[in-house]
Amino acid sequence: MSIAEMLNKAAPIVPVVVIENVEHALPLAEALLQGGVHSIEITLRTDAALDAIRALAKADTGIIIGAGTVLNATQWQQAADAGAHFAVSPGLCASLEKQNINAPIPLLPGAVTASEIQRALEAGFEFLKFFPAASSGGADAVKSFASPFKQVKFCPTGGISVETATAYLNLPNVVCVGGSWLTPASLLREQRWSAISDLAKQASSLDKKA
Numbered sequence: 001m002s003i004a005e006m007l008n009k010a011a012p013i014v015p016v017v018v019i020e021n022v023e024h025a026l027p028l029a030e031a032l033l034q035g036g037v038h039s040i041e042i043t044l045r046t047d048a049a050l051d052a053i054r055a056l057a058k059a060d061t062g063i064i065i066g067a068g069t070v071l072n073a074t075q076w077q078q079a080a081d082a083g084a085h086f087a088v089s090p091g092l093c094a095s096l097e098k099q100n101i102n103a104p105i106p107l108l109p110g111a112v113t114a115s116e117i118q119r120a121l122e123a124g125f126e127f128l129k130f131f132p133a134a135s136s137g138g139a140d141a142v143k144s145f146a147s148p149f150k151q152v153k154f155c156p157t158g159g160i161s162v163e164t165a166t167a168y169l170n171l172p173n174v175v176c177v178g179g180s181w182l183t184p185a186s187l188l189r190e191q192r193w194s195a196i197s198d199l200a201k202q203a204s205s206l207d208k209k210a
């Protein structure tokens with residue numbers, strides 16, 4: 001599946017997850033799917049992350065698996081080897097640019113300025129994360145990039161809530177938004193899967209108008 005197809009299937013929301021316990025991966029994915037959410041971004045911020053990606057890939061639930069917080073080419077390859085379908089980085093750096101010549105799986109690098117977007121385009125990336133979205137000008141800033149960068153599509157993430165997501169989703173250059181509000185640490189710790197399904201239902205019913 002191309003990155004365009006993956007993100008269209010993921011829309012309107014990519015839940016950004018910090019997973020501490022590999023045993024949580026499968027029930028979490030099932031709770032999200034039950035709530036109509038078709039993707040999950042497991043951030044490589046914990047020791048359990050790569051094993052969680054492996055467990056999900058093996059379970060073959062149909063959920064699109066992203067690996068987040070990929071900071072260099074080694075982590076990009078590790079995410080691919082674990083079975084992630086796509087990778088996400090908060091920004092962009094030389095090792096990721098170089099690896100994109102032979103990308104093991106598609107990667108969304110982060111960019112929030114015109115120069116960062118141009119640099120990402122030069123390295124061959126057209127699907128970008130706009131991170132941190134809320135503190136970098138929000139939907140107004142993303143909208144400003146639609147005209148000069150017609151080929152670029154964004155997944156804004158960072159400081160977005162169920163209340164503010166629609167302003168981003170209404171933009172033609174936004175494919176989906178990312179956010180951690182569906183999977184708060186307390187619900188994961190307490191394994192409150194039906195509460196996560198409820199948050200997923202609410203988020204998956206957000207409209208992507210444009």
Ligand SMILES: O=C[C@H](O)COP(=O)(O)O
Pocket residue numbers: 016131157158159160178179180181
């Ligand atoms: O750490 C940032 C993630 O991309 C999600 O951001 P958030 O927690 O503001 O939704």
Ligand SMILES: CC(=O)C(=O)O
Pocket residue numbers: 043067068069070088089090091110129131157
């Ligand atoms: C913040 C972000 O972009 C990430 O963790 O992937």
